[in-house]
Every structure is written in structure tokens, then in C-alpha cells.
Amino acid sequence: MAESITTYDKNADAAEVSKKLRAARVKRENRQGLRKHLFLGIFALFMLYPLLWMLASSLKPENEIFGRLSIWPSEFIWSNYTEGWMRLQVSFTQFYSNSALVTILSVIGNLISCSFAAYAFARLTFSWSKFWFALMMMTLMIPYHVVLIPQYVMFLKLGWIDTYLPLVVPRFLASDAFFIFLMVQFFRQLPRELDEAASIDGCSPYKIYWAIIMPLSMPAMATAGIFSFIWVWEDFLAPLIYLNDIQNYTVPLALRLFVAEDSQSAYGQMFAMSILSLVPVLLFFVIFQKLIIKGIAMSGLK
Amino acid sequence: MKKFNRRKILKGMAIGTGGVAASSMFGTSAFAADERIRHFWWGNPSRDERTYKVIDLFKGANAGVEVSGETVGWGDYWTKMATQTAGKNMADLVQMDYRFLFEYVRRGALLPLDDYFNNTLFLDDFDKSAISGGIVDGKLYALNIGSNSQVCIYNTAMVEAAGAEFDPINWSHKDQMAVAQKISESTPDGVHGVDDATLDNVMWEVWSRQSGKPFYGPEGTVDGTVADLEKFWEHWAEMRASGAAPDAEHSVGKLGSKMAESGVVTQETAMSYMWSNQIVGVQSLSKDIIGAAMHPHMDGGDPGQFIKPSMFMALTRDSKNPELAVQYMNAWVNDAEATAVLGLERGIPASSKVRDALAPNFSDAEKVSVDYFNAIQTKVGTLSPPPPKGAGETQDAYVRVATNVILGNTSIKDGATAFIDEANSIIDRAS
Amino acid sequence: MRKFLAKNAPGYVFLSPWLIGFLFLALGPILVSLYLSFTKYDMIGDPRWVGLSQYEYMFTKDKRFWKSLQVTFTYVILAVPARLAFALMIAMVLDKGIRAIGIYRALYYLPSILGASIAIAILWRQIFNIDGVVNAFLSMFGIQGPNWIANPDTSLYTLVVLAMWQFGSPMLIFLAGLRGISPELYEAAEIDAASKPRQFFAITLPLLAPVIFFNIILQTIEAFKTFSSAFIISNGDGSPADSLLFFTIYLFNEAFKFFRMGYASALAWTLLVIIGAFTALSFFASKYWVHYENEKD
Secondary structure, eight states: OHHHHHHHHHHHHHHHHHHHHHHHHHHHHHHHHHHHHHHHHHHHHHHHHHHHHHHHHHHSOGGGSSSSOOSSOSSOOTHHHHHHHHHSSSOHHHHHHHHHHHHHHHHHHHHHHHHHHHHHHHHOOOTTHHHHHHHHHHHHHSOHHHHHHHHHHHHHHTTOTTSSHHHHHHHHTTOOHHHHHHHHHHHTTSOHHHHHHHHHTTOOHHHHIIIIIHHHTHHHHHHHHHHHHHHHHHOOHHHHHHOOSGGGOOHHHHHGGGOOSSSOOOHHHHHHHHHHHHHHHHHHHHHHHHHHHHHHHHGGGO | OHHHHHHHHHHHHHHHHTTOSOSOTTTOOOOOTTEEEEEEEEOOHHHHHHHHHHHHHHHHHSTTEEEEEEEEOHHHHHHHHHHHHHTTOOOSEEEEOHHHHHHHHHTTOBOOOGGGBTTTBOOTTBOHHHHHTTEETTEEOEEESOEEEEEEEEEHHHHHHTTOOOOSSSOBHHHHHHHHHHHHHHSOTTOEEEOOOTTOHHHHHHHHHHTTOOSBOTTSOBOOOHHHHHHHHHHHHHHHHTTSSOOHHHHHHTTTOOGGGSHHHHTSEEEEEEEGGGHHHHHHHOSSOEEEEOOOBOTTOOOOOBEEESOEEEEBTTOSOHHHHHHHHHHHHHOHHHHHHHTTTTSBOSBHHHHHHHGGGOOHHHHHHHHHHHHHTTTSBOOOOOOOTTHHHHHHHHHHHHHHHHTTSSOHHHHHHHHHHHHHHHHHHHO | OHHHHHHHHHHHHHHHHHHHHIIIIIHHHHHHHHHHTTEEOOSSSOOEEOTTHHHHHHHHTOHHHHHHHHHHHHHHHHHHHHHHHHHHHHHHHHHSOOTTHHHHHHHHHHHHHHTTOHHHHHHHHHHTSTTSHHHHHHHTTTOOOOOTTTOTTTHHHHHHHHHHHTOHHHHHHHHHHHHTSOHHHHHHHHHTTOOHHHHIIIIIHHHHHHHHHHHHHHHHHHHHTOOHHHHHHTTTTTOSTTTTOOHHHHHHIIIIISOOHHHHHHHHHHHHHHHHHHHHHHHHHHHHHOOOGGGOO
């Protein structure tokens, strides 16, 4: 009895101390907060400059973009946006829907297939696993340009040229080892006892993947989701090689049609459309980065 | 005066052979359904718009024919082209550049057009010199879809304000130096008379021709000499020292810049070197009126400039329907409607008939461009012999060495020797 | 046999999408590129077997090969640590709860979103121009800077700065890693009155080790393979005077500009061996400093 009371008291003390500590920390953090905001804010200006510059350029008359003039446009050419949208043979509505299709399918494909492979590498034992892992890492290291031609020939033989299949199918087959390795590193950080306990309770590896690993890996999955969205959305080399008909072009490919090295370009319109092409990326980023923060609630499980 | 003569001659040619060219390629429809050809070009927004219009015209006139228009920018074009070539999946028709034509022809990627001559492809109204640019090893591999020549563009307002005068067709390097110096003096700091040509491979080629030796000889050897290169670089070092041209770092900073960044457009320089089909583009970016002059001549030297096709259209070995492809090609250069849509955008049309038809509708800048083109006809030299394999690489090497020379990291003497040596070893390795 | 299956089946089931993709889509092209490295191949005709001569030329005669190695190694050594340190620092500041953190995160990620677009090429040239923003700033201290990009002695540093400025992706990964560290650990440390640096070395660093390891490996591989940013800023050919001749820029030009796909493949496999050696070394070394939760017992 006496013992249990002391224990209780001890706990109470600890709780009290912890409470005080937290209060002190909050105070200190508020004080520091202002300084932090100042620092972060000034720093953010450096980060923001290119966007402001692009925004300004998207509203400038064509011959002002390259001069040594101020960032402020002498007159605002809003028509860069409206005319830019319709300038090319096919309107940007089409390019956006093409890009959206490719990107959404690719993100889904990446998340599913890469998390599968990562789960195998990080949590399951099977023979030759080290060998396959090394090969997977190797695919990260090879310069893309030398496999471009054999890959093109392969997709040509499959009859996939000028379709989205060469862009999407590999993503369902975990072609991007970056994400596998990323997820492996995160999965390996989860306590082993979780799967062991579940396995004793009769959970299959499939159930463990879905019911334990996935929910606990939201920060990693959200990070992978953000990256794959951005990278696929901005990818330009693969669409350049595999898409022929302008009707099938994605947004980054279309953006490059505005600019010619040796003749008249349409820079204002290019900048205007570039600004618009950032909107989906930023939206996706803002939504998904919330999931990274949510990680903290989950980690309470540990 | 010259212009008038030129016109007359061209007209004479047109009458003499007139009427042979298939009157309207769009009028007949000899093709069964789902015949399809692909046309691949590098472009810009205006070029793409015009080209798609021509495709629509062609499809409208030939029911059941499908033409797939494929376009990307210049920088991306050659990567995609090489990939498709390797996959044996080239478009039926590709746009070709003079620099790459020989590489593709000699490696067997293009088909000669001689068999189609005068049955599908009619070139009676073409200037003979314009056709010859596409002939490799005795066969016609590529069709001229626009001609151009080197040009020295200048901002007329800046020249006038400086009180400088010169004859844009007949002037020497010395004249140019005087004009450029005058402009540099009369303008604020940081604004100069003329862009430095030290890093400009085309200018070096012109200089070499003026000195009596085209850079590549007829056998594909490097004929340009160390001595001439030294003289060329020394001339421009003098231009910099005299203030006529901007400092070295400025010029290196402009390497690979786009048209909109070029000195004449940003008004950092009053004169610069370009190709004549770019005049219209530069004018559209400039507030002041742009004039066109020839490259300055060398006292007692040969003609340096030459007229060459600015672009070609070529038939590839992967074409599944060469007959239809050539028919499309023919419409491109002969059909009244199609050529009207295309205008001068890709260069001056090689057909005199087409030029005459376009003439009444020229804009001011187009007039400058055409007048210039007509005026230089008798002043230019013949086209240099086709460059050997590896010529593209030599151009890169030139810029590399010249950068070190202009920045003073290498002496003019050492640089000139180094470049000629490197050019020789590049050509050796490529052949 | 059944035992073997029971032991291996789940692993291979989960691995199967990758395995199928690897065997049917990736492996073939990789092997072809290896084969091409022993040939002369201009992409228009057929490849011609030349044995080891491409490699021989590379190591004995090709000065630009060595130049490109030098540029690439310098870049890797400068850019990777700078970028990672920067990313980790910002991630730690952004990890702690302050208001409007989401906005900062988006702002700091912004430069990375712009990637290697044409816009960045133009912007970078303007910033580092002789009369650009950087020199305007330096002139406040009485320093007259050069035209940074046009000067072969300084051009590489502008790319290092660009790499630092686009620190978004390692930052985000660090952030996700920091989220995985339980706040209770820090609270316990506060009770023990452990100083901030001590907390960093005793808690943050060890628990973040797997993520740090990931970032080091991936950033180094990416840096060795740097292409897009160098391509747009060097006009695609390593200008000025080869000072931006990154390995992949050289490789790309050899392949697609000069029609030497065989030689380019040999270059690629040489790079692969270099990166592979580095990665293997890092994995070996990681045994001493990276510990995973699932190895602890």
C-alpha cells in the first residue's frame, strides 16, 4: 500500500515537473517565436524572389523582360494569360488534362508499387534480398540518357509510342528506386515489436503491411507523394521522347513551345503559363504537407 | 538598281518555265483513306501556327489523308530526332539544318529526291543556287524551304544619333571600326558600337573565306590557317581595346543567349551579327528601326558571305509513304495558298514565283529583309564545300578555345594553334 | 520445398511489381547500354564491336573526360554538404511548432519547384550578371564582383549556390524524419537538464541517422548525375570554356550531338562504377553510425 502511494506521488511529481517544464518552454518559445519569424521571414524573401520575378515577367511587354529595367512592369499585359492559354495549336485546357491524367496515375502507381517493394526489403526476409536491393540501387546510378534509346526501341516494339503507357506503366512497376529506398529507410525505423505482436496474433504479412506499416508511415508516404507529384508534373524528357502528337503533350512540353533559340519567342506568355502551371503543384504541396505534420499524432503509438 | 535587275531576271525565269509546276497540289485527291504521313519540325509559336495551317489545307484538299504535325523546340529537336532515328521510326518528313544535313545523309538516314524530280516534285521556279545547297555527293537530299545569309543588323536610330554614315553593302572592317567607335563615344557607358565576334564561329568562317580559304577544303580537310585566325582575333582585340566592342566578360556572358537577350534588342550594342531570316524577329522586339548591312569586307579580299538554305525539308529512309510525303513537300514550296501562309518565316522562298506573289503583302521589316537579300546577290561568294563529319564538334571546340583567348587565359598565338590542331584531330577521329 | 516457399513467398509477392518492372523494362536497356559501350554506334547505322577501345581512349587520350571528372567531383564535394547542412538546419527550425509554419514550408520549397526550367536559366543569368543583384549587394561593401557565370573561375560556384538554394527535397525528407522522433524523448532530456547541443547529438542525430544516411546517398548520386541545371546554365555544352562540363553534360553531347552513343555508354558505365564504389563504401561505413529500430533486439 505504502509502496503504491509513493509510486503515485512520484508520478504526480513527474507530471507536475513536466507540466511546469512545458509551460516554461511555451513561454520561451513565444519569446523566441518573434525572433524566429523575423529570421524565417527575411529568409523567405530570398526564396520568394524568383516567383515574384516570374510573376512580373509574365505581365511585362516582350522587350522588357531582358532589359536592365526594374522588376515592376511599365504596363501590365494581362493578355499574356488569356492569349497564352489559347496560343498554341491546342489549348492549355487539353495540356492540363493530359498532365493531370499522367500525374495522378503515376503518383498512385509510385505509392503502391514502391511501398510494396520497400516493405519487402525492410520487413520481410527472403533469399536473394540483398542481391535485388543492390540491383535496385544500381538503377538509381545509371545516367538516364544512355538507356533512353534501348528503352525507346522497346516501347516502340510494344506499340506504346505516342501513348501514355511508357510514362505510366513503369510507375506501377516501381521504376523509381528513389521512392523504394526512401520508404525502406522509414519502414526500418518502425519498432519491430509491432509486427511481431501482430504476427503472433495471427496477422499475415499482407495485413501487417496494410494495418500497421501504412498508417504509421504517413509522413514518409506524404513525402513520397509530394515528390512524385512534382517530379512527374514537371517531367519533360520522357514526354518529349514518347509523345508525338501535340494533342497528347503535357504542360512542361507545351511550355517549351513558346521559346525558340534562334527566332521570335513568346516569353511573356511562356512566363504566364509557367506561373499557372505552378498552381496545381503548390495546391498539392499544401494539402499533402499537412500529412507530414500528422505524423506526430501517430508517433504517440511508440 | 540591282534589285530591279534581279526581279527582272527572276521574272524571266518564271515565264520561261511557267505553268509546269502542278497548278494546285491541293486540288487533286489521289489517295485512299487512312494514308498517313508525319511531319516533324523545330519551331516557335508563329511557325507552328503557320505550319499547322498548311497541314489543314493539305488535308482539306486530299480527303482521307492524315498528316501528323509534330513540333518541339530547337534544343529538344535533335535529341528526339536521334532517338527516333535509332529506333528506325523517323517521321516521313523532317526539317533539316545545314549543319546536320551531311551527318544524317552520310549515315544513310535520308532518301534522295532525284526520282521524284519532275513527276511529283517540281522545282522549275527555284533559283538554281538554292537547290544546290541540298545536294550531297551528287544527289538532292534536301529541299530548300527558305534561304538566308549572314547579316550585320544595326539600330538605325543609334547610328544616326552618333552621326555615323556608311554604305551597308560596301564597307570595310576599318569603316566598321570607325562607325562603332563613334557610337560607343556618343552613347552612355556600357553601350557599345558592335558585338564582339571573337566567339562567333560563323564570323570566323566568313573571315577565313575573305582571306581566300574556306575553313574546310573540298576534300573535307581543315584549310583554315593559324595565321588567319590570329589576324581575326587580333582585329577583335583591337575592337575591344578601342572601345568599339564591349569587354570580354560581357561577350562570354552572352554565349548561347536567346534572341531576346541579344545586345541589339536590349540596346547594349548598336550592331550585331545574325542570319538574315532573323531580321523580322529582331525588329518585332525592338522599338527602333533595324537596318541590315553586309559583313564588312576585307580590303582586297574574297567575298566572305554566302547564301545558304536556312532550313530544309527532307524525306527519311523510314518513310512508309514517300510518294505522298513528296507530294506534301511539293505543295509546301509551290502551292499558292500554302506559301502565302508560310510567308518568309523560315527564310526567303527559293521560288521566284512565290516571292513575287508574296511581295505586295510584305511588312516593313520583311521588306528590309528581302531588299537586303536582293542587294547581296552579286556580292556573296559560292557556297563552301560540304563540311566533313565532325564539323559540329569543331564548332564547339572553336567556342571553347575562343573563350579562353578572349578572357586572356590563352594567348592569341597559342589559342590559334591549339584550335587548328584540335580541329584536325576531331575531323580525324570522326572520319 | 514448402518450407522454402513459406519463407520466401510473402517477400517475393511484395517485391513482384518491382521485379517484373526490373526484369522486363529496366534490365534489357541497361544490358544493351553495357553492350554498346564496347561498340562504335552512331545511332543511324548498326553498332560495330570495338572491344575495350572506347575505354582505352577515355583513360589515355581524352582530356575532356578528365576535365569533366574534375568539375563533377568539385561540385559533389562542395554542393552536397552545403545543401544537406542547410536543409537540416531549416528543417529543424521548421519542425518546432510556430505559427504559419505551413506557409514557410511552402515558401522554402518554392525554389525547388521551379527546378531547372527556362525561367531559372534566365533568372540565374540576370542575378549573377556583372550588374546583377549579387554584385549590387557586394558593392555595398565596396567589392566589385565579376560576371559570375561568364567567368570560368567562378561559374561553378553559381551552380553550387543554385544547389543550396534548391534545398527543398532533402529538407522535406528531414522534416518527415524529425516527425518520427517522439517529443517525449526531448521532454525527458529537458528533465535531465540536457543542453540543446547535447539533445541534438544524443537524440536527434542517432534517431535521424537512417534519414541522414538516405539523404547523403541520394544527394551524392544526384550530384554525380547533375544534368538539368548545368545544362540550362551552360548553354548545354559546358560553357564557358568547359568550366561547367559536368560528366553527364559531356556524356549527353557525345551521344546526341556528336553521334557517339557507344562512347557515351562507356562514359556512363565508368560513372556507374564510380558512384557504385562510393555507395558501397557508404553502406559499409553506415554499419558504424546508422542503427535501425528493427535491429535493436
